[in-house]
Amino acid sequence: MSPETEPILEDELRDAWPVLSPRDRVEGFRLLPPASADDFFLSLSSQEQAGLLMALLPGERRTWMRVLAPDDAADVIQQLPPEERGTFLTLLDDISRREVQALLAYEEDEAGGLMNPRFVRVRPDSSIDEALTYLRKQAREKVETVYYGYVLDAEQHLLGVVSLRQLFQASPGKVVRDVMRTDLVTVTEETDQEVVGRLFAEHGLAAIPVMDSQGHMKGIVTVDDIVSVVQDEATEDIQKVGGMEALDAPYFEVGFVAMLKKRAGWLLILFVSEMLTATAMARYEAEIARAVVLSLFVPLIISSGGNAGSQASTLVIRSLALTEVRLRDWWRVMRRELLSGVALGAVLGTVGLIRILLWQAAFHSYGEHATRVAITVGLSVLGVVTWGTLSGSMLPFVLRRLGFDPASASAPFVATLVDVSGLVIYFTTAEFVLRGALL
Amino acid sequence: MSPETEPILEDELRDAWPVLSPRDRVEGFRLLPPASADDFFLSLSSQEQAGLLMALLPGERRTWMRVLAPDDAADVIQQLPPEERGTFLTLLDDISRREVQALLAYEEDEAGGLMNPRFVRVRPDSSIDEALTYLRKQAREKVETVYYGYVLDAEQHLLGVVSLRQLFQASPGKVVRDVMRTDLVTVTEETDQEVVGRLFAEHGLAAIPVMDSQGHMKGIVTVDDIVSVVQDEATEDIQKVGGMEALDAPYFEVGFVAMLKKRAGWLLILFVSEMLTATAMARYEAEIARAVVLSLFVPLIISSGGNAGSQASTLVIRSLALTEVRLRDWWRVMRRELLSGVALGAVLGTVGLIRILLWQAAFHSYGEHATRVAITVGLSVLGVVTWGTLSGSMLPFVLRRLGFDPASASAPFVATLVDVSGLVIYFTTAEFVLRGALL
Incomplete structure (x- = not known):
C-alpha cells in the first residue's frame, strides 16, 4: 500500500484541518472513504464547506452541494464570493434551488435564515x-x-x-x-x-x-442548528466586550490584514477619545507643577473608575442579552448600581487612604501634606468608582435605546469614557482639600 | 368571578415571575390550570424550581418532584440548602431516588451531571x-x-x-x-x-x-439540555472578561451583598496592583517636576496599552474556549500578535505624534521642545501597544497552562498588568529622547 492511498482517519483530518492549506484540505478530503466523507463534510462549518467546495472540481461540487439540506445549502452560498453564488445555485435540483433562493431572501441572523422549509x-x-x-x-x-x-x-x-x-x-x-x-x-x-x-x-x-x-x-x-448560533452570538458579545469588532471566523482563519482592520478601528477611536485626557490634564498643568505629588496617583485614580465601569457594563450587557434585565428596568438598575458604586468606592477609597498614610509613616514618600493628599485620593476614588459604576451600567441601556448593540459598551470604551471625568473629579477634589496647603 | 380565583395566564405569570416575592410566586403558580402548571414548572430554571418547591406544602412538593426527569430532579436538589436535600430525596419513588443519588455524585459541570440515565x-x-x-x-x-x-x-x-x-x-x-x-x-x-x-x-x-x-x-x-449550558458558560466567560467573578444567577436574583462580594474581590486586587503605578511614578517624580508636560500624556499612554492588551486577551480567551486555538499554538499566536502589536502601535503612535505637532502649531501647547515630546509620545505608544498586545495574548495561555481559567485574563486585569510597564516604557523613552533638552 503506497503512502498516498493509505486511508486516513476522519479524526486525524479533523484535527489537522485548521492548519492545512486549501490544497491539502482537498487532498485529505478525497482520501476519506465515502461514508466518512459524508459525515466529515456535514460536520464542517458553512464557511469551511464553502472554502472546500471552491477548491473542488465542478462534478464534485455538484455531488456535495446536493448532500446539504436547503437551510445548510443557503448558509454555504452566503459564504461564497458573490460572483460564484449563481453557479453554485445551478448545481442544485429545481425544488431545492427554489427553496434555497427563498431562504437567501432572509437576513442570516433571523429565524427565516435559520429555518428548514421542509417539515x-x-x-x-x-x-x-x-x-x-x-x-x-x-x-x-x-x-x-x-x-x-x-x-x-x-x-x-x-x-x-x-x-x-x-x-x-x-x-x-x-x-x-x-x-x-x-x-x-x-x-x-x-x-x-x-x-x-x-x-x-x-x-x-x-x-x-x-x-x-x-x-x-x-x-x-x-435545536441542533441553534447550539452553534448561541455560541456564535456569545463570541460576538465577548469580542465586543473586549473592545474590538466581532471577527465572525476562527482566529487562524482571519487574514492578518483583515484582523488588523477589525482591531485598529476601535483602538483608533479609543485613542483619539483618550487624547481628551491630555487636554484635561493640560488644564491642571499649573496645579501639577506646584504639587507634583498629585501626578503620582493619576493612573491609580483613572484605572479604578475604568475597572468599576467595565465590571458594571459587562454585567448589564449580558443581562440584557439574556433578557434577565429589560430596557424598562433601567431605573431599578440605576438605583442598585448607584448604591453598589458608593459601597465599592468607599472600600477602595479607604484602602487607598490607608496605603498613602502607611507609606508616609514608613518612607515619608509624600511630603508634609501627606494626610491631605491621602484624603484627596480617598475621596476621589470614592467619586470616580461611583461615577464609573453608574456610567458603565447606564451606557448599555443608552446604546440599546439608540438602536445600537449594548455589547459595544466594551470595557475599554467605558474606561476611556470615565478617564476624562475621573481626572476632573480628582483635580477638583484636590483643589478643595489642598487649598492653602499645596495649592 | 372574584379577582382571587380569576384564571391568570401562564404568559403573564412568566413575565411577572422575576419581580414576584416567593409568596406571590406560590399564589400565582397555584392559580394556573393543571396543564399549564405542568408546562410552567418544567420551563423554570432549576434554581427557580428549587425556590418554588421550598415555598410549597409537603404534598405539593411530592407531586412536583415526581414530574421531573431524574437529571432535572438532581439539578433541583443541588440548588436546595444542604439540610433540605435528604427530605426532598425521600419524596421520589425508589427507582428515581437511586438514579438521582447516582447523578448527585457527579460534578455539576461534567457530562455525568448533565446526563439522563434513562435511554x-x-x-x-x-x-x-x-x-x-x-x-x-x-x-x-x-x-x-x-x-x-x-x-x-x-x-x-x-x-x-x-x-x-x-x-x-x-x-x-x-x-x-x-x-x-x-x-x-x-x-x-x-x-x-x-x-x-x-x-x-x-x-x-x-x-x-x-x-x-x-x-x-x-x-x-x-441537545435541549445543552443550549442553556452553552449560554451559561458564555455568560461566565463574559463576566470574567469584564473583570468580576461569574455570578451564576440572573442580575436581579443575586442579593445586593452577594453581588458586592463578587465584584469587590477583583476590584480590590486590581486596585492594590494598580498602586504599583504610584510607586513607578514616584521613581520619575524628579523628571515630572522638571518636565510637567510629560505628565499630561500619562493617561493616554497607559490606556493605549490597556486597550490593545484587553483586545488581544479577549480574542485568545474566546478562541481557546472554542478550541479554535490550542495550548500548543501559543508560538504561532505570539508571532502573529507581535506583528499585530507593532502594526497597531505604529498607527496609533503616528496619530499621537501628529496630534501633538498640530496642537503645538495651533496653540503652542507644549513648550519649546514640543517636537521631542511628540517623538517621545509616538515611540512610547508604539512600545506600549506592542507590549500590551503581546502580554494580553500570552496571559490566557499562561493561565491555562497553570490550570486556571483563561477567561480570568480580563480586560481590567490585563490593563492593570500593562500600566506599570507602560509607565516604565514611557519615562525610559523620555530619558533618551529629551536628554539635554527638557531632562
Whole structure:
C-alpha cells in the first residue's frame, strides 16, 4: 500500500484541518472513504464547506452541494464570493434551488435564515395510525426532523403539533386533533436568532415553527442548528466586550490584514477619545507643577473608575442579552448600581487612604501634606468608582435605546469614557482639600 | 368571578415571575390550570424550581418532584440548602431516588451531571420490526428521548446507535446491526460540559452517549439540555472578561451583598496592583517636576496599552474556549500578535505624534521642545501597544497552562498588568529622547 492511498482517519483530518492549506484540505478530503466523507463534510462549518467546495472540481461540487439540506445549502452560498453564488445555485435540483433562493431572501441572523422549509404536515382529522404511517413515509424522503408532525388546516394555519412519542402513546381510536398540543412556542421569519436561542434554552424544545405575518407556517428551526448560533452570538458579545469588532471566523482563519482592520478601528477611536485626557490634564498643568505629588496617583485614580465601569457594563450587557434585565428596568438598575458604586468606592477609597498614610509613616514618600493628599485620593476614588459604576451600567441601556448593540459598551470604551471625568473629579477634589496647603 | 380565583395566564405569570416575592410566586403558580402548571414548572430554571418547591406544602412538593426527569430532579436538589436535600430525596419513588443519588455524585459541570440515565437499549440481532415495537413500548414509559436506540452487547458495551428514522427507512428483513451507525461521538462521565457543548455544535447531534471508564454506557446528554449550558458558560466567560467573578444567577436574583462580594474581590486586587503605578511614578517624580508636560500624556499612554492588551486577551480567551486555538499554538499566536502589536502601535503612535505637532502649531501647547515630546509620545505608544498586545495574548495561555481559567485574563486585569510597564516604557523613552533638552 503506497503512502498516498493509505486511508486516513476522519479524526486525524479533523484535527489537522485548521492548519492545512486549501490544497491539502482537498487532498485529505478525497482520501476519506465515502461514508466518512459524508459525515466529515456535514460536520464542517458553512464557511469551511464553502472554502472546500471552491477548491473542488465542478462534478464534485455538484455531488456535495446536493448532500446539504436547503437551510445548510443557503448558509454555504452566503459564504461564497458573490460572483460564484449563481453557479453554485445551478448545481442544485429545481425544488431545492427554489427553496434555497427563498431562504437567501432572509437576513442570516433571523429565524427565516435559520429555518428548514421542509417539515412534516399532518391533518387534524387523520387517525393516529394514518399519521404514523404518513410520518414513516416522510422519513423515507428528505425531511430533516420526523419527530414532530405539524397540524395544519387547509389554509396552512398551524393548529397544533404532535410528537412521534405522543402518537406512539395514543390509543389508536383517536384522531390527531385529540392528542396534539396547542400551546405552542412559535417565532416569525424576522425573529432575531438570539431570541430564538433563548426560547430553546427556556423551553427545552427540539424544534420551533416559523410563521409568516399572515400566520402561515413556513418552516422549522431545529435545536441542533441553534447550539452553534448561541455560541456564535456569545463570541460576538465577548469580542465586543473586549473592545474590538466581532471577527465572525476562527482566529487562524482571519487574514492578518483583515484582523488588523477589525482591531485598529476601535483602538483608533479609543485613542483619539483618550487624547481628551491630555487636554484635561493640560488644564491642571499649573496645579501639577506646584504639587507634583498629585501626578503620582493619576493612573491609580483613572484605572479604578475604568475597572468599576467595565465590571458594571459587562454585567448589564449580558443581562440584557439574556433578557434577565429589560430596557424598562433601567431605573431599578440605576438605583442598585448607584448604591453598589458608593459601597465599592468607599472600600477602595479607604484602602487607598490607608496605603498613602502607611507609606508616609514608613518612607515619608509624600511630603508634609501627606494626610491631605491621602484624603484627596480617598475621596476621589470614592467619586470616580461611583461615577464609573453608574456610567458603565447606564451606557448599555443608552446604546440599546439608540438602536445600537449594548455589547459595544466594551470595557475599554467605558474606561476611556470615565478617564476624562475621573481626572476632573480628582483635580477638583484636590483643589478643595489642598487649598492653602499645596495649592 | 372574584379577582382571587380569576384564571391568570401562564404568559403573564412568566413575565411577572422575576419581580414576584416567593409568596406571590406560590399564589400565582397555584392559580394556573393543571396543564399549564405542568408546562410552567418544567420551563423554570432549576434554581427557580428549587425556590418554588421550598415555598410549597409537603404534598405539593411530592407531586412536583415526581414530574421531573431524574437529571432535572438532581439539578433541583443541588440548588436546595444542604439540610433540605435528604427530605426532598425521600419524596421520589425508589427507582428515581437511586438514579438521582447516582447523578448527585457527579460534578455539576461534567457530562455525568448533565446526563439522563434513562435511554432506549436495543439488541444488535433484533429485527427492524422488533426494534420499532420495542421503541414504541418504551415511549409509553418514562424515557425522555425515544428517537435513538442504543445498541448494547450483553456487557453494556456500546456497539452502535440507530435512529428511529433509520428504522423507519430500513427494509423490514434486516436486523439492527445492519443499519446501525458505528462511528459514534461519545463522552465520558468526567467530560467538561463546555466540551460537550462544543461537540453538539460541531456535529449537530440530538444526543450524545456517556460512557464510564470501562466503556459501559451510563446515559445520554440531550441537545435541549445543552443550549442553556452553552449560554451559561458564555455568560461566565463574559463576566470574567469584564473583570468580576461569574455570578451564576440572573442580575436581579443575586442579593445586593452577594453581588458586592463578587465584584469587590477583583476590584480590590486590581486596585492594590494598580498602586504599583504610584510607586513607578514616584521613581520619575524628579523628571515630572522638571518636565510637567510629560505628565499630561500619562493617561493616554497607559490606556493605549490597556486597550490593545484587553483586545488581544479577549480574542485568545474566546478562541481557546472554542478550541479554535490550542495550548500548543501559543508560538504561532505570539508571532502573529507581535506583528499585530507593532502594526497597531505604529498607527496609533503616528496619530499621537501628529496630534501633538498640530496642537503645538495651533496653540503652542507644549513648550519649546514640543517636537521631542511628540517623538517621545509616538515611540512610547508604539512600545506600549506592542507590549500590551503581546502580554494580553500570552496571559490566557499562561493561565491555562497553570490550570486556571483563561477567561480570568480580563480586560481590567490585563490593563492593570500593562500600566506599570507602560509607565516604565514611557519615562525610559523620555530619558533618551529629551536628554539635554527638557531632562
